[in-house]
Amino acid sequence: xxxxxxxxxxxxxxxxxxxxxxxxxxxxxxxxxxxxxxxxxxxxxxxxxxxxxxxxxxxxxxxxxxxxxxxxxxxxxxxxxxxxxxxxxxxxxxxxxxxxxxxxxxxxxxxxxxxxxxxxxxxxxxxxxxxxxxxxxxxxxxxxxxxxxxxxxxxxxxxxxxxxxxxxxxxxxxxxxxxxxxxxxxxxxxxxxxxxxxxxxxxxxxxxxxxxxxxxxxxxxxxxxxxxxxxxxxxxxxxxxxxxxxxxxxxxxxxxxxxxxxxxxxxxxxxxxxxxxxxxxxxxxxxxxxxxxxxxxxxxxxxxxxxxxxxxxxxxxxxxxxxxxxxxxxxxxxxxxxxxxxxxxxxxxxxxxxxxxxxxxxxxxxxxxxxxxxxxxxxxxxxxxxxxxxxxxxxxxxxxxxxxxxxxxxxxxxxxxxxxxxxxxxxxxxxxxxxxxxxxxxxxxxxxxxxxxxxxxx
Amino acid sequence: xxxxxxxxxxxxxxxxxxxxxxxxxxxxxxxxxxxxxxxxxxxxxxxxxxxxxxxxxxxxxxxxxxxxxxxxxxxxxxxxxxxxxxxxxxxxxxxxxxxxxxxxxxxxxxxxxxxxxxxxxxxxxxxxxxxxxxxxxxxxxxxxxxxxxxxxxxxxxxxxxxxxxxxxxxxxxxxxxxxxxxxxxxxxxxxxxxxxxxxxxxxxxxxxxxxxxxxxxxxxxxxxxxxxxxxxxxxxxxxxxxxxxxxxxxxxxxxxxxxxxxxxxxxxxxxxxxxxxxx
Numbered sequence: 001x002x003x004x005x006x007x008x009x010x011x012x013x014x015x016x017x018x019x020x021x022x023x024x025x026x027x028x029x030x031x032x033x034x035x036x037x038x039x040x041x042x043x044x045x046x047x048x049x050x051x052x053x054x055x056x057x058x059x060x061x062x063x064x065x066x067x068x069x070x071x072x073x074x075x076x077x078x079x080x081x082x083x084x085x086x087x088x089x090x091x092x093x094x095x096x097x098x099x100x101x102x103x104x105x106x107x108x109x110x111x112x113x114x115x116x117x118x119x120x121x122x123x124x125x126x127x128x129x130x131x132x133x134x135x136x137x138x139x140x141x142x143x144x145x146x147x148x149x150x151x152x153x154x155x156x157x158x159x160x161x162x163x164x165x166x167x168x169x170x171x172x173x174x175x176x177x178x179x180x181x182x183x184x185x186x187x188x189x190x191x192x193x194x195x196x197x198x199x200x201x202x203x204x205x206x207x208x209x210x211x212x213x214x215x216x217x218x219x220x221x222x223x224x225x226x227x228x229x230x231x232x233x234x235x236x237x238x239x240x241x242x243x244x245x246x247x248x249x250x251x252x253x254x255x256x257x258x259x260x261x262x263x264x265x266x267x268x269x270x271x272x273x274x275x276x277x278x279x280x281x282x283x284x285x286x287x288x289x290x291x292x293x294x295x296x297x298x299x300x301x302x303x304x305x306x307x308x309x310x311x312x313x314x315x316x317x318x319x320x321x322x323x324x325x326x327x328x329x330x331x332x333x334x335x336x337x338x339x340x341x342x343x344x345x346x347x348x349x350x351x352x353x354x355x356x357x358x359x360x361x362x363x364x365x366x367x368x369x370x371x372x373x374x375x376x377x378x379x380x381x382x383x384x385x386x387x388x389x390x391x392x393x394x395x396x397x398x399x400x401x402x403x404x405x406x407x408x409x410x411x412x413x414x415x416x417x418x419x420x421x422x423x424x425x426x427x428x429x430x431x432x433x434x435x436x437x438x439x440x441x442x443x444x445x446x447x448x449x450x451x452x453x454x455x456x457x458x
Numbered sequence: 459x460x461x462x463x464x465x466x467x468x469x470x471x472x473x474x475x476x477x478x479x480x481x482x483x484x485x486x487x488x489x490x491x492x493x494x495x496x497x498x499x500x501x502x503x504x505x506x507x508x509x510x511x512x513x514x515x516x517x518x519x520x521x522x523x524x525x526x527x528x529x530x531x532x533x534x535x536x537x538x539x540x541x542x543x544x545x546x547x548x549x550x551x552x553x554x555x556x557x558x559x560x561x562x563x564x565x566x567x568x569x570x571x572x573x574x575x576x577x578x579x580x581x582x583x584x585x586x587x588x589x590x591x592x593x594x595x596x597x598x599x600x601x602x603x604x605x606x607x608x609x610x611x612x613x614x615x616x617x618x619x620x621x622x623x624x625x626x627x628x629x630x631x632x633x634x635x636x637x638x639x640x641x642x643x644x645x646x647x648x649x650x651x652x653x654x655x656x657x658x659x660x661x662x663x664x665x666x667x668x669x670x671x672x673x674x675x676x677x678x679x680x681x682x683x684x685x686x687x688x689x690x691x692x693x694x695x696x697x698x699x700x701x702x703x704x705x706x707x708x709x710x711x712x713x714x715x716x717x718x719x720x721x722x723x724x725x726x727x728x729x730x731x732x733x734x735x736x737x
Contacts, residue, residue, distance in 0.1 A: 009701045012534040019541050021694035026545065028687050030552055033572060034498065037579025038541065040658075041586060043693060048647045050700050068626050075466070077617045079626035095598075107614065110475055110600040126626055128617070130603060132466065151534055151593055 004158040013049070013152035016042045049153035056146050056155075059088035061117070063142055065161040074134045074170040078104070080127045082142060086117035093117075095145040096125060103137035103167050104129040131167045134258070134307070139163045168307050169262045176435050181270055184435060187442040189276075192240060192334050192361050204233045240276040241333035243325060243360070244268060248284040248309065249316025251342040252367065257311045260338045260367050263427070263434040265306055267336065268293060270435065279330065283321035284312035290324075315343055318351035325358070332359045340368035341409040349416050362422030363441070364413065365434065368406070469610040470603040483592045484532065488525050490585035491540070494578050495521060501574045502551070509554035517547045532589050544582070657689065 023039025026032070064083040072078055080100075086092055097112040107128045115123060131137065140162035146155050206222055209229035222230040246264050248257075264280060271278045272293050282289040291305050318339070325333075335355055339348065355362050417424050425437045495518040502511045521543055528536060605611045621627050 007704060012538070015534070015538045017694060017697050019538060019545075021690055022545060023541070024690040025687050026548065028683050028690065030548070031683075032548060033575035034578045034582070035544065035548060037576065038544075038582045038586065039690075041583045043690075043697070044647055044651055045590070046697055047653070048649070050697070050704070051649055053704060066625055068621075068624075077614065079617075079621055081626050105470075105472075106602040108602060108604060110598075110602050112598055112600060114595070126621075128614070130470065148594055149590065 004160065006154065006156040006158065007053075008154040010152060010154055013046060016046050016152055020046065045149060046152065049147065049149045049155075052147040053153065053155055055090065056092055059086065059090050059092050059146075061086055061088075061092065061094070061144060061157070063144075063159045063161060065140055065142065065163060067139055067163045067165065069165070071166040071168060072131060073168045074131050076131055076167075076170075077107075078129045078131065078139075078165065080129060080139055082125045082127070083122060084115065084117060084125070084144075085122045086119060089119045091116065091118050092146060093148070095150070097143040097145070098125075098127055098139070099141055099143060100129065100139045101137045103131055103133045103135055103165075104139070105132055106130075134167050134169045137165045137167050139165065166307070169258060169265075176433065180439060181435060184439045184442060185270065185274060187445065188334075188438070189240060191442065191445050202234060206230050207233055241330065242271050242276060242278045243330055243333045243335045244278070244280045245318075245321055245335060245337040245339070246280060246282045246309065247316050247318075247337075247339035248282055248288060248312045249339075249343060250311075250313050251315070251340055253311050256340075256367055259427075261307070261309060263365075264338055267434050267438075268306065280306060281321055281325065282306075282309045283318070283324075284316050285314045286317070286320050287324045288312065318348045319354065322351045322354045322358075326354070333361075334363070335360045336363045336365060338365050338367065341366060341406065341413060342368055345409055345412060349412065352413075352416050352420060352422065356420035356422075362417065362420060363425060363438070364417055364422060365425045365427060365437070366410075366413075367427050469605065469607045471606045472601055473604050474601040475599055481530065481592070481596065483588050483596065484530055487532065487585055487588040487592065490581045490588065491521065491525060494581035494585065497574060497578045497581065498547075501571070501578075505555070507555055510551045513547055513550045513554065517543050532592050534589075534593060537586060537589050540585075541582075657693075 020039050020042030023035040023042065025039075027035030027039055062083075062085040064085075066081050066083075068079040080098065082096065082098060084096065093114075093116050095112055095114050098106075099111070107130055109127055111127075113125055115125075117123060129139070140160075142159045142161060144157045144159065146157065147153075150156075206219060207230070209218060209231045213231045217232045217234075219230050219232050244264055244267065246260065252260060268278055268280060278293055280289070280291040280293075281287055282291070289305075289309055316339075318337075352362055352364070414424050416422075423441055425434075425441055427434070427437060495514075499511070499514050499518055502514045505511070521540060524536070524539070605614050
């Protein structure tokens with residue numbers, strides 16, 4: 001236990017000494033008890049602080065700090081217990097203060113508590129903290145102010161006990177049932193999986209028997225019906241390779257980025273439970289993180305790695321990220337891109353073309369909708385737009401030029417995506433969910449919907 | 459404001475610990491100040507000196523004005539300003555009054571003057587004590603959050619219920635009673651008070667001896683008081699010196715501890731070397 005002692009006679013303390021001597025000297029000189037009595041009082045108070053220091057400086061106080069968990073979600077609760085033991089033979093009165101980073105706030109109990117410790121007595125203090133921000137938080141150190149009149153004579157012991165906690169983003173507000181998630185996965189696999197005819201588990205079709213086919217695969221009912229040898233054909237389903245691209249550029253900042261990040265985590269946790277491969281590529285100017293969650297003991301640790309990602313200040317370069325995937329031979333994958341429509345759009349369009357040449361299926365998730373931009377724009381804070389109606393905001397904060405430009409960009413990216421057979425998903429705000437959006441997208445691919453689309457000539 | 463912040467504010471209410479808006483102690487503090495001022499005003503009125511009376515009248519009004527405007531904000535700085543006014547007023551009344559004493563001794567007897575002054579001084583001390591106590595225990599600032607919505611209340615309740623029989627179980631920490639706190643403060647001031655009393659008794663004894671041996675006031679004026687003044691100056695120097703020396707004492711003790719530690723290490727090293735040599 002490292003201890004840092006701080007000792008200081010404050011400005012007020014010096015004032016007390018000065019006024020004490022002044023009062024006593026002038027009072028004695030002019031025979032005035034009005035001044036002598038308070039003067040003696042002033043000197044007495046200062047003497048008492050010194051005496052208290054000399055008496056308590058030997059007293060050893062043992063401090064133990066424990067926290068209930070090492071990682072938690074934002075808006076979650078954390079219990080911190082501090083155990084104080086007085087090892088000396090003297091009674092000590094102190095003010096214990098728990099210091100912690102800005103990620104926390106205390107509940108019901110202030111940071112400072114007054115305590116009296118008898119000789120060899122142990123007291124336990126429990127603070128319950130609520131996490132209000134995500135990030136790498138810390139609890140500690142503990143400050144002990146020993147003795148009275150800290151305003152005059154500061155006597156603090158700082159105990160260097162620090163615990164580190166990882167605060168993850170808060171739990172998503174929409175709870176999607178597992179059934180929906182499973183259905184979504186099945187649909188995605190059904191749509192995107194590359195099938196290889198031949199040996200496999202999945203039944204594909206019936207066909208005429210050819211010499212060389214295995215006898216055990218002959219469908220005898222069909223043979224009886226058609227009066228000729230008919231065999232079953234099977235297909236093999238290959239694993240899918242999911243690649244998640246997360247934009248860390250300067251345009252993705254603030255709540256928008258936080259929301260994109262939590263969406264990435266939600267999607268990757270869904271895919272991770274299956275036998276499909278997954279990789280997360282976080283890119284700024286260059287690829288800054290490449291995370292491959294694996295099954296096994298370190299699964300959670302690797303998942304937590306994703307939360308360490310922070311948005312960078314530089315403009316992102318999508319082509320560099322694609323080059324990275326190409327050099328690492330991550331071909332024929334399903335690329336899900338979490339990005340926006342701001343900044344250099346040609347870069348993104350070229351990147352999408354490159355992806356196509358690598359034989360990947362592309363899903364572009366746009367976080368650039370009006371709702372996100374309003375929250376991220378400085379006008380929101382300045383004009384106190386939270387008190388305005390949504391319609392007014394759309395008219396005042398977003399001029400029509402911006403809206404037109406936005407629509408143009410959306411049109412461009414949609415055109416490219418349809419030309420390369422990709423899909424476009426728009427997150428409509430904080431109430432939207434990535435799983436639900438993908439579910440909506442996959443519904444478009446259902447056989448009945450496809451028939452309708454074909455009939456309409458689209 | 460972001461949506462999630464809005465949600466947070468609906469669930470949790472931020473409570474700031476500030477100085478109390480009205481406290482019995484503050485009232486007492488003001489009353490002691492007023493009492494001291496009234497006594498001094500009364501005395502100056504009895505002294506029949508119009509200058510002295512007006513000076514204390516003005517100072518009294520200023521102090522009262524400060525007290526009222528500051529309200530519940532008790533600071534040590536304010537108290538020091540208050541004491542400065544007393545020194546200032548005394549100085550002015552010496553200039554405009556009599557040389558030998560603060561007020562005219564013609565209209566008031568010496569014992570009456572001493573009684574008045576002792577009472578005023580006591581009230582001042584009481585005022586300082588209340589303010590010191592208030593600043594020590596009642597004026598710490600900070601903030602914490604309190605659950606307001608039913609969701610957050612339940613969240614907290616469930617969390618606390620789950621902590622039962624663990625290291626993190628929370629029991630209500632009760633604060634000390636008022637009397638106990640007072641007792642603690644007085645206890646801390648006991649030994650210095652005894653030392654000061656012994657000093658004062660010595661001085662009084664010395665003065666009495668001189669009075670008995672040489673029954674002349676002038677010698678007492680020239681011997682006793684200067685000696686007491688010298689004692690006060692010396693004590694002030696002693697306090698300032700102690701303050702500078704205190705950290706040095708701590709450092710020196712740490713050095714000793716380190717020395718002991720190194721000697722132990724050396725012993726261990728030697729024993730290890732011996733062991734190695736035997737192997």
